Amino acid sequence: MKKLGFGTMRLPLLNADDPKSIDLEQFIKMADMFVERGFCYFDTAYPYHEEHSEKALKKAVIDRYPREKLIIADKMPILRVKATEDYQMYFDEQLKRCGTDYFDIYLLHNMGRDRYEKTQRFGGFEFIDALKKKGYVLKTGFSFHDDAKTLDLILSEHPEVDVVQLQINYLDWDGAVAQSGKCYDVAKKHNKQVIVMEPVKGGTLAKLPDRAMQLFKDFYGSQPPTPASLAVRYAASLENVKMVLSGMSSLEQLEDNTSYMQDFNPLSNGERELVKKLTDVLKSSIKVPCTGCRYCLEECPQNINIPDYFGLLNLHAVTGKKTNMYYQRFSMNHAKASECLKCGLCENICPQHINIREYLEEFAELYENG
Numbered sequence: 001m002k003k004l005g006f007g008t009m010r011l012p013l014l015n016a017d018d019p020k021s022i023d024l025e026q027f028i029k030m031a032d033m034f035v036e037r038g039f040c041y042f043d044t045a046y047p048y049h050e051e052h053s054e055k056a057l058k059k060a061v062i063d064r065y066p067r068e069k070l071i072i073a074d075k076m077p078i079l080r081v082k083a084t085e086d087y088q089m090y091f092d093e094q095l096k097r098c099g100t101d102y103f104d105i106y107l108l109h110n111m112g113r114d115r116y117e118k119t120q121r122f123g124g125f126e127f128i129d130a131l132k133k134k135g136y137v138l139k140t141g142f143s144f145h146d147d148a149k150t151l152d153l154i155l156s157e158h159p160e161v162d163v164v165q166l167q168i169n170y171l172d173w174d175g176a177v178a179q180s181g182k183c184y185d186v187a188k189k190h191n192k193q194v195i196v197m198e199p200v201k202g203g204t205l206a207k208l209p210d211r212a213m214q215l216f217k218d219f220y221g222s223q224p225p226t227p228a229s230l231a232v233r234y235a236a237s238l239e240n241v242k243m244v245l246s247g248m249s250s251l252e253q254l255e256d257n258t259s260y261m262q263d264f265n266p267l268s269n270g271e272r273e274l275v276k277k278l279t280d281v282l283k284s285s286i287k288v289p290c291t292g293c294r295y296c297l298e299e300c301p302q303n304i305n306i307p308d309y310f311g312l313l314n315l316h317a318v319t320g321k322k323t324n325m326y327y328q329r330f331s332m333n334h335a336k337a338s339e340c341l342k343c344g345l346c347e348n349i350c351p352q353h354i355n356i357r358e359y360l361e362e363f364a365e366l367y368e369n370g
């Protein structure tokens with residue numbers, strides 16, 4: 001199977017301010033080109049486009065092609081589940097919205113340490129496993145946004161799942177927040193197929209800053225490919241990656257993505273070197289030189305999750321984007337940045353001599369007051 005999947009979370013809109021106003025005509029054109037070029041994987045989820053993505057997928061794709069020619073992935077909205085019975089209710093609704101009687105891939109949506117305990121308590125894993133045994137889904141798994149340790153725990157306790165959907169891109173590969181590389185290694189260790197989301201990091205790797213763009217042009221010469229293509233091919237080059245999702249919004253994006261993924265070539269050694277250089281340039285805008293050694297955590301009387309908060313601060317410096325979801329997860333069982341007592345114990349032990357108190361203040365301003 002070709003390794004490019006059509007993510008339906010950023011579909012073209014009729015009105016840019018209304019996520020529900022999906023431009024169905026344009027979506028149909030895009031879906032047709034996608035299928036004509038030999039691709040068949042479509043990914044949706046209950047909340048995408050304010051609950052309109054699944055219905056649009058039905059109209060543009062599922063109703064228009066033989067079901068057996070398509071691979072359809074959908075996700076259980078575990079955040080909304082309040083009781084065990086809710087799983088069946090959401091699943092039935094999803095089958096109806098999509099106009100199908102089965103899903104090829106079915107994932108627990110957006111798993112992380114905060115949602116794991118609740119999902120365990122309500123029997124979410126047992127529910128999707130039963131769906132597989134009854135033939136309503138062919139493969140089960142979960143999409144995941146948290147650290148490698150949490151992923152390892154979940155996969156150790158749930159070896160029955162078939163796939164994991166991970167955020168993998170070259171900027172996050174060694175990153176402290178998404179931990180793409182470490183998460184990939186954990187999935188590999190547990191022998192799970194990997195579906196990649198955010199290969200272009202929400203567009204960050206599609207529009208490179210000038211210095212990085214110059215490196216890119218120097219490498220490829222007069223007719224360079226798009227920076228997005230390098231990012232997608234980077235993820236697709238990983239051995240255990242079975243599918244790379246791209247949330248496509250226009251025919252141009254779709255034409256570009258399908259052009260290089262039709263006969264996919266893994267990255268060459270030269271391109272791997274280029275990726276390293278681009279990563280260095282992007283990371284040079286990093287703010288806090290924290291290595292994530294976590295010595296400070298042992299000293300902090302407030303148990304403030306200093307290294308992970310600094311990871312988020314660095315990510316914001318590089319991409320200009322905040323990720324509140326990660327802050328929520330990183331502050332579970334930890335004090336907030338604003339609860340710092342300014343005692344300075346952490347700074348006495350930090351091998352990087354970081355002015356921790358000052359950066360925590362900046363972080364609190366960004367995430368708690370921003």
Ligand code: SF4
Nearest residue numbers: 300340341343344346
């Ligand atoms: S200065 Fe703040 S972060 Fe550092 S040890 Fe004291 S309370 Fe913790």
Ligand code: SF4
Nearest residue numbers: 290291293294296350
């Ligand atoms: S001790 Fe310093 S370098 Fe280590 S995690 Fe804490 S802030 Fe980062």
